[in-house]
Amino acid sequence: MDLLMIVNKENRLSKKFVPIDLVEIKTIIPGAVEVDRKIYLNKIVAEKWMELKKHVEKLGYKIDISSGYRSYEYQEKLFNKFINQKGIEQALKLVALPGTSEHQTGLCFDYEKVYMEDDKIKSSLNELDMEYKIVKDIAHKYGFIIRYPKGKEKITGYSFEPWHLRYVGCETAKIIYENNITLEEYKSKILIK
Numbered sequence: 001m002d003l004l005m006i007v008n009k010e011n012r013l014s015k016k017f018v019p020i021d022l023v024e025i026k027t028i029i030p031g032a033v034e035v036d037r038k039i040y041l042n043k044i045v046a047e048k049w050m051e052l053k054k055h056v057e058k059l060g061y062k063i064d065i066s067s068g069y070r071s072y073e074y075q076e077k078l079f080n081k082f083i084n085q086k087g088i089e090q091a092l093k094l095v096a097l098p099g100t101s102e103h104q105t106g107l108c109f110d111y112e113k114v115y116m117e118d119d120k121i122k123s124s125l126n127e128l129d130m131e132y133k134i135v136k137d138i139a140h141k142y143g144f145i146i147r148y149p150k151g152k153e154k155i156t157g158y159s160f161e162p163w164h165l166r167y168v169g170c171e172t173a174k175i176i177y178e179n180n181i182t183l184e185e186y187k188s189k190i191l192i193k
C-alpha cells in the first residue's frame with residue numbers, strides 16, 4: 001500500500017478500493033461509529049495511534065478517535081442523504097464526493113479531546129486546546145502529520161483541520177514536520193529531488 005497516496009477531488013479512489021489490513025478499534029467517544037457501528041483503521045496506523053494516545057495520556061490529557069475508515073458506500077450514502085435533505089448544491093459544499101475522501105484509505109482518522117460534562121462523555125477539538133498543541137508537536141514521532149494545516153489551504157484544497165491526522169511513516173512525518181510543509185509539497189519538492 002502506498003503510504004504517501006494523495007486522495008482528493010483530482011485524485012479519486014474507485015469504488016473497488018478497500019484498504020488492506022483493516023482492524024477494529026475502540027473509542028469512548030459516543031456516536032463515533034461508521035461501518036457497521038464500528039471504527040476501523042489500517043493495522044499499523046491503529047498500533048501507532050495507540051502509542052500516540054498513550055503518550056498524550058502520560059502528559060495528563062485524554063483524546064480518542066471520532067472517525068476512521070470510511071467506505072465508498074458510506075460516503076455515497078452520506079452524500080445522498082445530504083442531497084435529499086439540503087439539495088445538490090449544499091451537498092457538494094458540505095460532503096466529500098464518494099471516492100474523494102482520504103478516509104477511504106484507512107490511513108487517517110479524526111481525533112478529539114474527551115471530557116466529562118453533566119455526567120456525560122463529551123468530545124471536541126480546536127487549535128487552542130492543549131490536546132492539539134501537544135499532538136501537533138509529537139505526532140510525527142509516531143508517523144503522523146496534520147494533513148490539512150493552517151495557512152496551507154491553497155495547497156491541500158482543504159480548510160485547516162486540527163483533528164485530522166494522516167499516517168505517512170516516521171521518516172516522512174519527521175521531514176514534513178521539521179520543514180513545516182504538506183504531503184503535497186513533500187512529494188513534489190523533496191521526493192523528486
Ligand SMILES: [Zn+2]
Nearest residue numbers: 103109110164
Ligand atoms: Zn478527517
